[in-house]
Amino acid sequence: MEQKIMARGFEAIGWGALAADCQLFAGCPTGPDDEAFAWLAREFPENGRHFVRASSEVSAINIAYGGASAGGRAMVVVASAGWGLIQETMSHLVNAFLPVVVVLIQRGGPGAGSLRHAQMDYLAVTRDAGQGCYRVISLAPASVQETYEATQLAFHLADKWCNPVIIATDAIVAGMTEPLALKTIKFDPLPEKDWAVKGRGHQPDGIRRFLSSAQGFIPTRDFPTYLSFLKGLNEKVLKMREEEIRYESYELEDAKIVLVAYGYSARVCQEALLMARAEGIKAGLVKLVTLWPFPVDVLKKKARQGAKFLTVEDGLGGLREDVMLAVEGQAEVETVDALDRNEPGAGGAIYPGKVLEKMKKWEVPKVGSA
Amino acid sequence: MEQAVTRKKSAGTPRLRFPIKSPIAFCRGCLHPLVGRIIAENIEELGIEGDTVLVGGVGCHAVIVGHLNLDVLLPGAAHGRAPDVATGIKRILGKRKTLITIQGDGDAMAIGTEPLIQAAARGERITVIMINNQVYGTTGGQLAPTTIIGHPTTTSIGGRKSEEGYPVRTAELLAKLNGVVYSARGALNNVRNLQRTKKYVKAAIAKQMDDLGFSFVEILGNCPVNWRMTPINSVKYIEEKLIPEFPLGEFKNLK
Amino acid sequence: MVKKVVCGKPRLWRYRSTSLPFCPGCQHGVGARAVLETVEELGIEGKTIFLGGGGCAYPLPSLLDLDAMQCPNGRATSIGSAMKRLHGGETVIITYQDDNDALAVGTEPLIHAALRGDAITVILANNAGYGSTGWQMASPGDTPVPPEMDKPNPLFPINIMELLAEFEGVSYLARGTVSSANDFEETKGYIKTAIAKQMAGAGFNLVEILTACPARWHLTPQESLKWIREEMVAGLPLGEFKNGGGN
Numbered sequence: 001m002e003q004k005i006m007a008r009g010f011e012a013i014g015w016g017a018l019a020a021d022c023q024l025f026a027g028c029p030t031g032p033d034d035e036a037f038a039w040l041a042r043e044f045p046e047n048g049r050h051f052v053r054a055s056s057e058v059s060a061i062n063i064a065y066g067g068a069s070a071g072g073r074a075m076v077v078v079a080s081a082g083w084g085l086i087q088e089t090m091s092h093l094v095n096a097f098l099p100v101v102v103v104l105i106q107r108g109g110p111g112a113g114s115l116r117h118a119q120m121d122y123l124a125v126t127r128d129a130g131q132g133c134y135r136v137i138s139l140a141p142a143s144v145q146e147t148y149e150a151t152q153l154a155f156h157l158a159d160k161w162c163n164p165v166i167i168a169t170d171a172i173v174a175g176m177t178e179p180l181a182l183k184t185i186k187f188d189p190l191p192e193k194d195w196a197v198k199g200r201g202h203q204p205d206g207i208r209r210f211l212s213s214a215q216g217f218i219p220t221r222d223f224p225t226y227l228s229f230l231k232g233l234n235e236k237v238l239k240m241r242e243e244e245i246r247y248e249s250y251e252l253e254d255a256k257i258v259l260v261a262y263g264y265s266a267r268v269c270q271e272a273l274l275m276a277r278a279e280g281i282k283a284g285l286v287k288l289v290t291l292w293p294f295p296v297d298v299l300k301k302k303a304r305q306g307a308k309f310l311t312v313e314d315g316l317g318g319l320r321e322d323v324m325l326a327v328e329g330q331a332e333v334e335t336v337d338a339l340d341r342n343e344p345g346a347g348g349a350i351y352p353g354k355v356l357e358k359m360k361k362w363e364v365p366k367v368g369s370a
Numbered sequence: 371m372e373q374a375v376t377r378k379k380s381a382g383t384p385r386l387r388f389p390i391k392s393p394i395a396f397c398r399g400c401l402h403p404l405v406g407r408i409i410a411e412n413i414e415e416l417g418i419e420g421d422t423v424l425v426g427g428v429g430c431h432a433v434i435v436g437h438l439n440l441d442v443l444l445p446g447a448a449h450g451r452a453p454d455v456a457t458g459i460k461r462i463l464g465k466r467k468t469l470i471t472i473q474g475d476g477d478a479m480a481i482g483t484e485p486l487i488q489a490a491a492r493g494e495r496i497t498v499i500m501i502n503n504q505v506y507g508t509t510g511g512q513l514a515p516t517t518i519i520g521h522p523t524t525t526s527i528g529g530r531k532s533e534e535g536y537p538v539r540t541a542e543l544l545a546k547l548n549g550v551v552y553s554a555r556g557a558l559n560n561v562r563n564l565q566r567t568k569k570y571v572k573a574a575i576a577k578q579m580d581d582l583g584f585s586f587v588e589i590l591g592n593c594p595v596n597w598r599m600t601p602i603n604s605v606k607y608i609e610e611k612l613i614p615e616f617p618l619g620e621f622k623n624l625k
Numbered sequence: 626m627v628k629k630v631v632c633g634k635p636r637l638w639r640y641r642s643t644s645l646p647f648c649p650g651c652q653h654g655v656g657a658r659a660v661l662e663t664v665e666e667l668g669i670e671g672k673t674i675f676l677g678g679g680g681c682a683y684p685l686p687s688l689l690d691l692d693a694m695q696c697p698n699g700r701a702t703s704i705g706s707a708m709k710r711l712h713g714g715e716t717v718i719i720t721y722q723d724d725n726d727a728l729a730v731g732t733e734p735l736i737h738a739a740l741r742g743d744a745i746t747v748i749l750a751n752n753a754g755y756g757s758t759g760w761q762m763a764s765p766g767d768t769p770v771p772p773e774m775d776k777p778n779p780l781f782p783i784n785i786m787e788l789l790a791e792f793e794g795v796s797y798l799a800r801g802t803v804s805s806a807n808d809f810e811e812t813k814g815y816i817k818t819a820i821a822k823q824m825a826g827a828g829f830n831l832v833e834i835l836t837a838c839p840a841r842w843h844l845t846p847q848e849s850l851k852w853i854r855e856e857m858v859a860g861l862p863l864g865e866f867k868n869g870g871g872n
Contacts (some may be wrong), residue, residue: 024461030698050461054454054697055488055729062451062485066425066458069443074458081698092447112683144820197441197459199467201420201805208388213448218436333392483733491783515740535741536793546787 002183010036012102012144013077013167014043016151017182019367022101023072024061025220026052031115031273032171033079033105057082061089061100068098069211070217071196072153074309081112083129089215090164091130092213094233097195099165100156101151106170112169114346117171118338119263122130122318125168125291126343133230135237136292137244138166140262144178149185155188161240168291170314174265224233246289249298251277255284257359258302260323261312262288264351271277272355281359286318296326303327314350385518386419388395388439396430399594405438406434408568408589409470413440422468423459425452427477429508431501434472446471446557450482463583469496475516479540483515488545492545493549494585497574500540502616503591505614511596516540518615522544523596537615541588551583554620557590559608563618570620571576582624589615604606637659637670637691640853645838646684650846652836653682653723655803656657656750659834660719661689663816669717669824677702678731681838682750685721696720698729702738705745718745723752728783737784742794742828742871746819748784752838753857785833786866796871797822797830800863804837804850809834815865828871835861 003275007015017025025044029037050067054060060076061201067074078086083104093100106121108114125138137157140146150167158165173272200208212220216229223229253260257276259269266287276283284307286298299309309331313319320335326332336358341348384407399481419439426432427445435442443459445561446452452471460469467553478486478500489496495551505523506512513523513530514536520529545553552574557568566600590612592604599607635658645654663675670691677686679698686693696704703719709718720727727735727749738745789795797819801812810835819830835857837849844852 024458028459052457052461053492054485056730057455058448058451059485059488062447062454063458063461065447065451066455066460068458069455070423070459070462072462073457074462088448089451096447112679112696184386197423197443199421199423199464200441201440202437208439210436211443212445214445218444434725480737481733483736484730487732487736487783487788488729515737531792532742535737537738538740542791543788545785 002181004179004181006177007144007180008035009141009144009147009169011039012147012180013151013174014039015180015182017075017101018043018047018049018146018153019182020150020155021073022049022075024050024052024064024067024074024153025076026054026060026067026074026180027052028056028060028079028082029115030057030079030081032107033077033082033195036077036105036174057085058089058293061086061102064100065093065098067321068093068100069197071198073099073101075101075103077105078110079105080107080118080202083124089130089138091128091132091134093164094132094134094136095215096211096213097162098211099155099162101154101158101165101167103151103167103169104172105174106168108346115263116346116358117175117314117349119314120316120318120338121168122313122315123290123321125166126294126318131237131297134233135292136164136239137161137240138168140168140268140288140291142173142263142287144173144176144180146269147173148180148182152185156235157189157244159190159193161236163236163240170262170263170318190260211251211270214256214278233257241293244286244290245293245295247298248287248289250285250287252284252286252298253300254282255302255363256282257284258307258309259283259285259312260288260299260309260319261285262291263318265312265314267354268290268350269355271352272359275307275352275356277358279356283359294322294326299323300327302329303331309333310336310355312350312355314338314341379509385414388437388440390437390579396433397429397595399592399604400430400465401591402431402434402501403437404558404564405431405472405499405591405624406437406590408564408571409434409472410438410500412568412572414523415507416575416579418468418575418579420510421466422470423463424577425459425469425471427452427471427473427482429477429506430475431472431474431477437566444563446476449487450477450480453482453494453496453498456587457492458493460494460496465495471496471498472498473498474507475500475502475504475514475540479538480506488549490544490586491547491549493551495578495583496579496584497578497587500572500586500588501591502540502588502612503593504612505593505596506598507593511593539616541586541621544584544586549584550622551624552577552584552585553622554586554621555588555590555616555618556610557618558592559590559605559613559614566618573620573623588616627821636665637661637690638688641662645688647681648838650751650839651681651835652803653685653750655809656748656834656836657682657685657689658719659803659809659813659816660748663813663820664691664719667817667820669813669820672715673717673719674712674716676705676708676720678720678726680723680726682723693774698833699726699729699747701726701733702734702747705747706738706741706743707841709743709745714744717749719820719821720745721748721750723750725754728785733828736788738797739789739792739829739831742792744823744826744828744871746816746823747818747829749833750836751833752836754838754841759781782860784861785831785852789829789831790828792868794828794871796828796829797869798866800833800835800861800866802835802853802858802863805852818868822871830871833861
C-alpha cells in the first residue's frame, strides 16, 4: 500500500530523487531554493546518499558532472538567479553525453529580480542557453504529486538519452503543500552505463574509458569528425522530439479558445476553464508537461479548426513564441502575462479572473450555438 | 638460495602509455610529458592503475591525461572545474578509487580558483597536480596568476610589472587550508628534481589512499615556444629564475 | 573641544523607517555602522563608493547616503577593482560582503583582487553561514560550527587572514567583532587603518568582522554574542594579521 503524506513541492523533489535512486546532490543555495536544501541536507545523508555543499552553482553543476561521469545519478537544484551560472557546464554535459537532473525553481528576474515566483525562464530552458546548438528535455510540474513523479521521470529520461534533463518548476508549485502519494515508478529497463569511468581495472572488458566534453574537437571512436558529432547530436534531438512530447488536454474537442499554460499558471487555467464553461464559453486547455519538446501538432490541429489561443504565463512572452510557431500564422494568439498580475508587489500572480476577462474580450460562439 | 632482485627501470616508456593514433603532440622541448611519466610511474609502482581516474583540465596539460591507459576525463568538463568534477566522481566511486587531476596554472589558479580552494578547504580526498609554466600556454602565452615580475608575455609585453599584481605561490597558499594534508612543489629542470618531484607526487597520492584529506603538488615546468627560448634555455630559466621565486619542497605533510 | 557622538544614527543612514530590515540581533547594521562612522570621521563621504554583496546585507547600499551599488553575488570585489581603476586613487572603494559572498561564491574575485593588489577595502561580515538562505553550511566560508553539523567530510573554516597574509599586494588584514562597545571601537580602528592604507595607495586591505546571526544560529542575540566570543574566535582569532606591504 502506498504511503500518503502531506508534502511541499520542495520536499517532493527530494522524495522523487530518493525514489529514483539519486546518489549525489550538489548545491549552493539562492533564494527560494534553499528550502529544498534543508530537506535534502537531512534526508540524503540519512538515506546513504551524498549531499555536497558547493561554494556556488558553478561548483555544484560541475560536482554533479563528476557524479554522472562515474555512472551515478546526480542532481542539482538552482533558482533562476543561479541558472545562468550553470550554462557552460550544461553545454559540456550535452557534449559529453552525460545525464544530470537540474531542478530549476523559477523566481522573478532579470538580475536579482524578485525572490518570489515567476515563469520567466521558458526560453532559457527550451532553447540552448549555453554555447552551441542543443536541446534538453524540460518538464514542468504543476502540483506536488507531479513534482514527485516528474523528478523520477527526469532521472529516467536523463539516463535514457544520456543528456541533462531540466525540471522547470516555480516557487509557487515548489512552495505549496499538498497530499503526496509515495510510489516508486517502474520504468522500462535501461542499458548499463558501461561508458562510466570507474578505474580501468573495474571495466569488464579491461579497456580504459575516455570521457570528453570536447567531442568533435578531438576525434573519438564514436565521432571521428566534428560534422559526425553534430550529426549525432542532431539525431538525438530529433528522436527526443519524436518520442518525449508530453501534455494534458482538457475540453479540447469543441474548444474555440485554447488556453496554453504550464506550472502554476496551468492550475490557474484549470479554474478559469471551469469559470468559462459555466458562462458558456467554449474554452479548452493544453497543459504542457514537457516544455521541450513542445506539442506542436495538437496546437496546429486546433489552429486549422479555427480556434484562438490564449497563452497564460507569468513571464514576458516566452511561451507565446512557441505557440505562434506551432500555429504557423493560422490563428490569433493572445497573452496573459506578468503584466497582468493582480498586484504590483513581488507576490503578485496571475489569477483565474484575469484569464476569464481576456477570454471574454474575444467574441466566440457560446455553448449551444452553431 | 637466489633472491629475487627488484629491477628498477631507469629508462623506457611507462607501461601505461596509451598508443593514440591521432596527431596530438606536445611542442619540442615541452616538459609536460614528463609530468605524465611521473604520474604513470607512480601509478604503476603503487599498483593502482585499475582504480585510478584522471581528470584533465583544459589546456595543453590536459593532453597528458589522454596519453595514459586509464579511465580518464579529457577535458574534465569546463575550464578550471576539474577539482569539482573529481569531487563528484570520488563521492560516487568511493574511497578505494584514486582521483588525480592534472591542471595548468591558468586552469587551476585563474578560472579555477574557486573550485581549487573550495575543494581543498572541504578536504576532498583528491590529488591535484598543477603545472606552473608561467603562462597560459595553449592560448598563445598570456600572463598567468603565477607569472613572475619581469617575465614578458603577450599580455605583459615589457615584462610583468608589480603594479599589475603579484604572482601567487599556490603550494604555500593551499598549505594554509585546514582541509589540505599535503602540499609540495617540485621542478623538472634536472633528473634530481624530477626524482624529488616523483616522490612528492607519490606522497600526495598516498595521502589520498590513506583517506586523510586533500593533496597537492605544484610542478615547475616550461613553455619554450611561448617563453621564446630554446628548450635548453627554458630549462635554465626554471633553475635560475623560477626556483628562487617558487622554492621547492614540502609545505605541508600531515600524518 | 572635540565633540564625540556617543549615540544616534550615523548621518549617512538615510532610511526613514525606525528599524532596519534585519532580524533582531543581526549585526549587519552594527557592522555597517562601524564603516559609516569611520567614513564620517575621516570626512570622505563625498568620495566613497559603497559596494554591497548579496545575502542578507543586500539592502545596505540602498539605505546609505553614499554612492552605492548592489552587486551580484561574489562580484563586489571585481566591480570594486574596476571602479578603482576608472575613478582613480582619490575614490575610496569599500565593499561589504558576508562570508558566503566573499569566501564561497566570490572566492575567485577576492583572491585575484588581493593578488593584483587592488587598493580597495573589503569588509567581510562573517556570520558563519548563508544568513539569508537559511544557514546552509557555507562550504568553507565558515567558521567553527556546532558539533552536530560535523558530518563525514567535516567542513573546515577558511581563515582568510592566513591565506592573504603572504600576498605581496595585500597591505592590511585585521579581524574584529562588534560584540561590545570596546570591540566596536577596536574594529572601527581597524577599518580606519584599512581605509588609510587605501588612500595611501598601499594595496589591497580587508577587515573581517565576526557578526551574529541569531535567527539562523537558533540562538538568542545574547547567546549569539557568546558563541562568537567563545567558539568563533577560537577558530578565527582577532587582531591585525598584516600591517605593511602592498604597492
